[in-house]
Amino acid sequence: MIDRPTNEPRLFDALKSLRRELHRFPELSGQEVETARRVVGWLGTCHPDSVITGFGGHGVAAIFDGEDPGPTVMLRAELDALPIIETGQPDHRSLIDGKAHLCGHDGHTAILCGLAAMLGEERPAKGRVVLLFQPAEEDGSGAAAVIDDPRYLEIAPDFAFSIHNMPGVPLGHARIAPGAMNCASRGLRIGLQGRTAHASMPETGLSPAPALAALIPALTALSRGADVADAEFRLATITHAHLGAPAFGIAPGDAELWVTLRSRDDSGMDGLLIDAQAAIARHARELTVSLSQHDIFLACSNDDEATQIFRKAFEAEGIVHDSSDLPMRASEDFGRFGLAGTRSAMALLGSGEIPALHNPDYDFPDALIPVGMRLFRRLVSDILG
Structure with a gap:
């Protein structure tokens, strides 16, 4: 069992270690067995009210209930890696030949695990939070599989939010716009x-x-x-x-x-x-x-109301944001949740001047983990208190 520390510096160190462990052992779309197991191990220290496993494949959902009735807010991260040989030489480089976390899903997962730790200490005042660790984003099948899972009706989110790190955008800055987001x-x-x-x-x-x-x-x-x-x-x-x-x-x-x-x-x-x-x-x-x-x-589109909630969270956290270079040419299956009736929005969170996504020498910057945690926690508190 992973020891989840409660003070912030130690929590960040633990999340860095988790992220780098995930990076060493990447798994492709539909094969995320050990990645999901590691996530479930971390969640066990956060005491969610319930956990769904095998969700739409190897997905995991952790549910944190508030005291009073209210809307359901879902935050999503991705579990899968890419079939690319890593050429970078970090100490935590991939140990699996021909597979690597070169899109930052290891970092997104660490951010959501950090949010789980925060919610384990302080539940929302109302409603519930669903932390979705989604399988198979890279091949476009994961979100659809989660939605098709009969257990999706148990969580039925009113709002869904996701972030994706973006090299070339200053570290910790954000980009978002209503409407078309991904091709x-x-x-x-x-x-x-x-x-x-x-x-x-x-x-x-x-x-x-x-x-x-x-x-x-x-x-x-x-x-x-x-x-x-x-x-x-x-x-x-x-x-x-x-x-x-x-x-x-x-x-x-x-x-x-x-x-x-x-x-x-x-x-x-x-x-x-x-x-x-x-x-x-x-x-x-x-x-x-x-x-x-x-x-x-399918094309990914941001809901107007969800986009405005994101913008308010950026401003509250002092995160510089704009809508430049949107929509993106790259594709993303997160838009499926919006098509299923959820008010959803995705934002890009700058990861600085590092190699581009899917480049063989890319590596997620750990400094972005606390920024993402803060942002997600603000979204939750703005909607659920």
Whole structure:
């Protein structure tokens, strides 16, 4: 069992240790077994009124009840890491080959564990607080799985808030805006099947090479607009390509192409998908084509009232904030909670001049942990007392 200290300096030291322990043992989307176990161990020292485990997969929810009836406020952090090799050399670098916490979910989890410690000492005056440690954010499936879990009806949040650290924004500064916050995105996997042939007689086969070569620029050309604030913005990014077998004697008979499609809103994604499918049909006429969609993220939008509550909390805590560079090109599944009827908002919390998210040498700055804790505690007290 983790020893949770009660005084603030010792609590921060314990949270740093927890964060770095999570960093050493990253787990991918849908595999967060040990990460969830560590979180539950910490929560056991905070004495929540109830804990839900196996939530939407390996998710965990800790519930802290107030004395009087009132709304339910949910705060969310993410559990999963990324399939990227870490090249940074912190003492707490990943011990799992090819996996690393390069998006800061270890830090977000530490912040929420810190809030659990605070709530363990002082419950809200009314209502209840739900601390959701969500699985599988990186592939877009986690929020939907939590909402589809029958136990989600037990917590039914009225408000939901989340923060995401953001390199390039001054440490501890924030960015938020009502409305569009994160783009919709999805991965399109394109299989092209022809027929192999001897490399000396390629005319006897059906090579997908010309279609593959044509589709890369054709799909990229579907991008529109450089400014994501433009309602017509959309982006097609080639992420992977494969052609045939690694052999000099075989003209290829199969190919595969991966493209990530991105749009400012969900209706824009519908149009982008139609255009992508038309381009594929045009350039792969003689081939057998298979299509599948992956990592589906709907657009994320901030509720007006929840955004205003966030802004008041920033001001009360002396956190500088603005709405520059929003919405983001990056996608986020937190918007699913808003679509499920919860007044929700996400904010970016600056992590300073460090490597960008998903870069192999990124590492979450521990100095952001107390800032995030303070902000979340202010949100709770502003709504629930």
